[in-house]
Amino acid sequence: MTKEKILAMEPGKELDILVAEKVMNHPVPDFIPEDALDLYLAGSPIHCDSWTCVCRYDEGDVPKWIPDPYSTDPSAAWPVVEKLTEEWTKRNKPISIEVTYDCGAYETKIETWDDDKKNWNEPIFSGSCEAAPEAICKAALIVFVGK
Structure with a gap:
């Protein structure tokens, strides 16, 4: 999935399914409980x-x-931030995840340290959305599966 396709997605079920499967690594259960x-x-x-x-x-x-409503509920989006941080730092350098609000939009920026750990590299992802959970989910998807 390309970065452009991820950024074009609307918040909701389709985006939530991708986050559950690709970021959280939780495929849809293959059973339905009797009760x-x-x-x-x-x-x-x-x-x-x-x-x-x-x-x-x-x-x-x-x-x-x-x-789970990752792309629309701030409390559901927080585990996405934790998973992103945990998985990224296992494989890479320390990471900075910023979510800010400016002029009617939420901006998410993800950066890593340079090799000397003195300065931040260019952002891996930087994008804006109408709501913070949406921005968090799209940033995580781009880091995990975006090309």
Whole structure:
């Protein structure tokens, strides 16, 4: 997937699925629990890694897995920052992840130290989005799978 395609994606389910699978390394579960509907109706849906088993009345109460709302919920996006930091520092140099708000848009910038660890290199990623979770998810996808 190219950087341009990632940046063109809208926040929502498609982006969340990519983050769950490519960044968090959590493929969609390949099972549906027997008691999924009962647990969902009781207010205790089953959660497995980055996925929640839901049963929607308007879809026939058929259990299905949906991804965590990484691209729209700040609390769901934070584990993406932690995963990005953890995975990057395992394989590379220290990393800086900045999310700032300026003139109506959130800017995410990811940088690494130079070899002498005195200065920052050119950003690996720098882009703006309408919401911080979206910017975080797109930055992480570009680092993990962007070409």
